[in-house]
Every structure is written in C-alpha cells, then in structure tokens.
Amino acid sequence: MKDKIFGVLQRVGRSFMLPIAILPVAGLFLGIGGSLTNETMLEAYNLMGLLGPGTFANAILQVLNSAGSVVFNNLPIIFAMGVAIGMAKQEKEVAALASAIAFFIMHATIGAMIGAFGAPDLAGATADVLGMTSLQMGVFGGILVGLGTAALHNRFYKIQLPQVLSFFSGTRFVPIISSAVYLLVGIAMYYIWPTIQIGINALGGFVLASGYAGTWLYGFIERALIPFGLHHVFYIPFWQTAVGGTAVVGGQLVEGAQNIFFAELATPGITHFSVSATRFMTGKFPLMIFGLPGAAFAMYRCAKPENRKAVGGLLLSAALTSMLTGITEPLEFTFLFVAPAMYMVHCVLAGASYMIMHMLNVGVGLTFSGGLIDLTLFGIMQGNEKTSWLWIPVVGVVYFAVYYFVFSFMIRKFNYMTPGRDDNTEAKLYTRKDLEARKKAGEVTEAEAADELSAQITQGLGGKDNISDVDCCITRLRCTVKDPAKVDQQLLKASGASGVLCKGQGVQVVYGPRVSVIKSDLEAYLKSSASDHPAPVAKPAQEPKKAEEKPADAPKAGGERLTVVSPLAGKVIPVEEVADGVFSEKMVGDGFAVEPEADEVLAPADGEITLVFDTKHAFTMRTAQGVDLLVHMGIDTIRLNGEPFTLNIQQGDTVKAGQPIGTMDRAAILAAGYRTVTPVVVGNLADLGGFELTRTGEVKAGDAVMEVF
Numbered sequence: 001m002k003d004k005i006f007g008v009l010q011r012v013g014r015s016f017m018l019p020i021a022i023l024p025v026a027g028l029f030l031g032i033g034g035s036l037t038n039e040t041m042l043e044a045y046n047l048m049g050l051l052g053p054g055t056f057a058n059a060i061l062q063v064l065n066s067a068g069s070v071v072f073n074n075l076p077i078i079f080a081m082g083v084a085i086g087m088a089k090q091e092k093e094v095a096a097l098a099s100a101i102a103f104f105i106m107h108a109t110i111g112a113m114i115g116a117f118g119a120p121d122l123a124g125a126t127a128d129v130l131g132m133t134s135l136q137m138g139v140f141g142g143i144l145v146g147l148g149t150a151a152l153h154n155r156f157y158k159i160q161l162p163q164v165l166s167f168f169s170g171t172r173f174v175p176i177i178s179s180a181v182y183l184l185v186g187i188a189m190y191y192i193w194p195t196i197q198i199g200i201n202a203l204g205g206f207v208l209a210s211g212y213a214g215t216w217l218y219g220f221i222e223r224a225l226i227p228f229g230l231h232h233v234f235y236i237p238f239w240q241t242a243v244g245g246t247a248v249v250g251g252q253l254v255e256g257a258q259n260i261f262f263a264e265l266a267t268p269g270i271t272h273f274s275v276s277a278t279r280f281m282t283g284k285f286p287l288m289i290f291g292l293p294g295a296a297f298a299m300y301r302c303a304k305p306e307n308r309k310a311v312g313g314l315l316l317s318a319a320l321t322s323m324l325t326g327i328t329e330p331l332e333f334t335f336l337f338v339a340p341a342m343y344m345v346h347c348v349l350a351g352a353s354y355m356i357m358h359m360l361n362v363g364v365g366l367t368f369s370g371g372l373i374d375l376t377l378f379g380i381m382q383g384n385e386k387t388s389w390l391w392i393p394v395v396g397v398v399y400f401a402v403y404y405f406v407f408s409f410m411i412r413k414f415n416y417m418t419p420g421r422d423d424n425t426e427a428k429l430y431t432r433k434d435l436e437a438r439k440k441a442g443e444v445t446e447a448e449a450a451d452e453l454s455a456q457i458t459q460g461l462g463g464k465d466n467i468s469d470v471d472c473c474i475t476r477l478r479c480t481v482k483d484p485a486k487v488d489q490q491l492l493k494a495s496g497a498s499g500v501l502c503k504g505q506g507v508q509v510v511y512g513p514r515v516s517v518i519k520s521d522l523e524a525y526l527k528s529s530a531s532d533h534p535a536p537v538a539k540p541a542q543e544p545k546k547a548e549e550k551p552a553d554a555p556k557a558g559g560e561r562l563t564v565v566s567p568l569a570g571k572v573i574p575v576e577e578v579a580d581g582v583f584s585e586k587m588v589g590d591g592f593a594v595e596p597e598a599d600e601v602l603a604p605a606d607g608e609i610t611l612v613f614d615t616k617h618a619f620t621m622r623t624a625q626g627v628d629l630l631v632h633m634g635i636d637t638i639r640l641n642g643e644p645f646t647l648n649i650q651q652g653d654t655v656k657a658g659q660p661i662g663t664m665d666r667a668a669i670l671a672a673g674y675r676t677v678t679p680v681v682v683g684n685l686a687d688l689g690g691f692e693l694t695r696t697g698e699v700k701a702g703d704a705v706m707e708v709f
Helices: 002-015 017-036 039-044 056-073 075-087 092-117 138-156 163-168 170-209 211-224 231-240 257-265 284-302 305-325 329-336 340-359 372-380 391-414 432-440 452-460 489-494 515-527 666-671
Strands: 126-129 132-135 246-249 252-255 467-472 476-481 499-503 506-510 562-565 570-574 590-596 600-602 607-612 618-622 628-632 645-647 660-664 678-682 691-693 697-699 704-708
Touching: 002 075, 002 138, 017 056, 017 075, 017 257, 017 372, 056 075, 056 257, 075 092, 075 138, 092 132, 092 138, 092 170, 132 170, 138 170, 138 231, 163 170, 170 211, 211 231, 211 340, 231 257, 246 257, 252 257, 284 305, 284 329, 284 340, 284 372, 284 391, 305 329, 305 372, 329 340, 340 391, 452 489, 452 515, 467 515, 476 515, 489 499, 515 607, 590 691, 590 704
Parallel strands: none
Antiparallel strands: 126 132, 246 252, 467 476, 476 506, 499 506, 562 704, 570 590, 570 697, 590 678, 600 660, 607 618, 618 628, 628 678, 645 660, 691 704
C-alpha cells in the first residue's frame, strides 16, 4: 500500500511541474512591472520623470504588471489543466479541455447553489472565480478537478459506445462524463467544502503559531523530500492555500504564502513584505546561492589532485546552476547516493536557513527557485526597507564556510567517495566505436545499435513489457514499472545516471538537465520494433579506457570530412566563449556558436532530423558520416515555451546544408531577458577523429565554418 501511495504521489508531483513552470515568467513580468511602477521606489531612485505615471514607459510596465498578475490570480484553473495534462496517459490535450470544462461547471454549480441557498456562514468563504461567485477553494479546487478529470480520462478515452451513439465514443466522451461528474461534485462541495475550509484554516493557524521551530521543520522536510521527488506535493499547499496563511491585501482576501507575496508586490504602499508568508520561501537563498556552492568547493578540494581538473567542470557547472537558477538537484544528487549522512546534515542546515531568515525578518519571495535571478527581482529591486535582503549575503557567506568545512570534514573523516576520490567512480558508456565493433562481430543488428542508451535504460527498467509509464521533470526520468524486482539499478547508473531511486513501482533515474532528450529518445525507442526483440546489453567495463588507448583505426566520420555551415548570419565564436556552464564547459559537445544578426535559421549540414524539442528552441540531426549535431537557439530559451521560434521540420525529415528550416525572433528573446547566442555542437565527438573551426568572426548564413573528421 505504501508503495502504491508513493507511485501516485510521484505522478501527482510531476504533474505539478507544468503549472509551476509558468510561474517564473509570470513572476518576471510582475517583478519588473510591480517594482518599476511603485512610486515609493521611483522617488527613492529619482526615476519619476522617466518611469512615473503618465509616461510611455510606465504604461508598458503597467502592462507587464497586469500580465504577471493575471497568472497568479487564475492559478486554480491553470493547475486544473496542468495536473490533468500531467496525469493523463495519452491524448493529453483532451484531458486539458475536459478539465477546463469541468472547472467551469463545478464553480458555476457552486455559484448556483449559493444563489439558491445562501453562502456559508464563514469569513472569507466565497470568492470571485473567473467572474462566478463560488467558494474559496484556491488551487485545491483546481487540483481536485485536474486529478478527477485525469482519472475519468484514463478510464474512458478509449470507450466504445453502442452504434447509435458511436459518434460520442473515445475521446469525445471524456468532456461529457467530466461535465456530468463535476456538476455532482459542485453540489457536493457546497456542503462539504466549508468544513474542509475550517480544517485548512485551523492547520494554517497552527503553522503560523509554530514560530521559528515550525519554520525549521518546514525547511527540513522540504529538502528531505527532494530525493523522492515529492517536495512539490509538500510545498504547494503552503504556497497556494490557506495552510500557508491568509491576508487582506488591497481589500481582497488572499490565501497562500506565494499569493500573498505577489499580491503585496503588485500593491502600492506596502512598507515591508509579510514575513509570515515569505518564511516559506526566503530560506532557499542562502542555501542555493552560497551553501551548496560551498559543498561543491569542498568536494573539489577533497578530490585527488590528479582528478580535480576532470571533476572541476562538473562541480562548477552544478554550483552555477544552483546559484543562478536555484535548481539544486544536479549538485545534491552528486553526494546523496555516495554519502546519505551528508545529505541529512544538508537537510538540517536547510531548515536552519529558513529559520534564520525568519528570525531576521527577511521578506524576499520567489517564483519557484531561489537563485540570483529571483533575489534580484524580488529582493534587490524592491529595496532593503521592504525586504531586508541585505541579510541574505551576510548569512550566505557564513553558510558557504559552514558547508565547506562540514563537508570537507565528513568526506575525509568517513572517506566518502564523492567525485574525484575514486579512480573508478565513472562508469564507461559505450561509444559509437564500440557499437561499430559489435555490429562487425554480429552481436547486434543495425536497428538495435541505433539507440544503445535507450536499450540500456529499457533493460535497466526490466524490459519493455515491464514499463508502464515514462515521463520526466527537470532532472529525472520518472518511470512506473510493473515489477520493481526486475529493475537493475547498476545498469541504470552505468547509463550515465548520477543516481537511481526505486520506491515500489516508481523509479526515478537522475540524469540532470539533459533528461528531456533522454526521455524523448526512450519513448521513440519503445515505439520502435527494435525494442520488441532487443539484444542483451553488456555491462560497462569497470575501468574507463584512457584517451591514449584509443585504437588508431577507430571510425572517423565515415572516413571523410563533414563541412558544417553557420545556421545563422552573425559572428561565429568558439563554443567555450558562450559564457554558459553547460556549453562553455563542453558538457554536451564541442563546436562553435553564432551571435546572430538575423532571424532566419538554416540547416547546418546534410542529414536527418533526429529530434525537434517541443519548445522549438533546439533540434538535433545526424549526418550520413555518423556525426550528431545539436543546434540550440539561445541560452535557457526552453523557458519561453516555443513562442519566439518557428521550425518547419520534424523528426525524420531529411535536410540539406543551407536549407531554410525556420526562424527565431531575436527581439522577443532579448525582450524576455534571454541571450540569442546559438551553439552548434558535435555531441559524439569522442567517437570521431576531431574537428576544426575554419572560420570565425562575421559570416553569412550558410557559410562553411567547421569541418568534422
């Protein structure tokens, strides 16, 4: 039963990721718009003449403010649709539509019941929901609709009705049954929800009265749930419902810590943001910007001298990711599985960070991370008087030192095998050279050799027939299996994972930010005939081969040079000058980048498109010579959800070098605060001979700039 509950909670947690992913953009709009239209701040910085009321800039900023506010004001329906999409197994767009319809019907029904029988005798019991008078259900109402609609969808989306009603079979039946069910749910909620609301308010009062100890416990539990992927399930009620407190802001009752903060952010005249709300958020800043980078430095210093160069790039990239974006899992999973005791110390220190920020009356909110971006928007730009943000770097410096010395002591005292301390810690992945050798020996067919990594993951999960569901979040492949006993954790770790967590039928494989590509490849592999009769995947060798042992006759791009052209007009630079940890450290490959001066995108070489990201910001291709190319338009532009990009290619298409394949809206990317520099890298260079940049500086789109051999 516990394992089944964990499996359900894992799916619920990952379904929260879609609506949560919207919050950074909305927070960016609200942070900039709310900050730069606040007259108190404008007067403090003498900006009234430039940005004050009546100016064109002020009008634009008011638009940004409204664009951000509308997201936070309508989170219930966003969660309803997002959770339905995340929980639906197939035909997710139908689940999204059905959830929206069910949401409208449930609240309209509640509104009709209130009109007929009166509102509950409870302070703050009613609210305006999309123009309808309904009960104050907040995101709980949205989650209730999303989960229920997804369950109905998964049960009925393949239903076959009698011939006379066959038009309404399958997916058309889902909105119909959802409407009927949530009409009844609306009636039931009119009677049930007030009692639930009393309980939620009582829980919120208890949390508020718990003081500093309760804040520490919140921070401890939130970090402790990270390995299980259930932290989203834990913190969402605090951020979005009355569990995290209630407040009257601008004459409106607001529920949830995050909602309170953003309501105050958009309201003029707030002297200091409510610490009773931000206590559930602010503790992340010292932890993510200072503490975990201190842990990374400790692991670097504790590595063997001869291994420090190799692990330095990995740890630096993970530390910068934590500092800038607040995404900590790549760094936390670096030591979680080799030193669980260190992770428990980390949880204790995390709770202390939340408690200290509470004690110091720091009132900085955030969207979902806790890195420098959120600190700048919601702390520094708001001013120290409203946020007391200056305590964050003060405490942060201490946290960096504490993490460094505590982790250094524990690593050396208990001889934990953190990166670089064991010569054999890196598992060897099979390269294309190995596959070619195995094909020549007749060990595998062409189809089976096409995707060794996916085959390895499939076997690690117990085979195709053992896999029920495949999904991912930011850093983890999240799968549901039928028989957990068939899962081979060692084989999964050998596929390049930094850790594997099995809990009942739920399996999480930690790959880091590249997991979305791995998930797409795995799904394609499972749909192919190659996965029906896979060849056995050999265990990787214990000792990785050294570079000097590479056979002289290893395949080199099919024995001929491949010319790669610039996909954009602009300035060509080596990829190490991109100033981004992932690309400049060559974690995904080596090559070049273009600082574009035009929007048209061309194919960089002849070949087949192997993957087009859903967000259209990147694509991969494979040439006839066996070269894997990645074109990534802009840095961190995955967060723009595809809006600035148009690609007229899809997986499986064959393209020619210099062929127009789409556009990127540079102005929109820059306006959203992202860089347009576009890396073009060879992902499998280790399997080839090498490459040469034949041209840098200003180029036209289609000019030859690199040769791979």
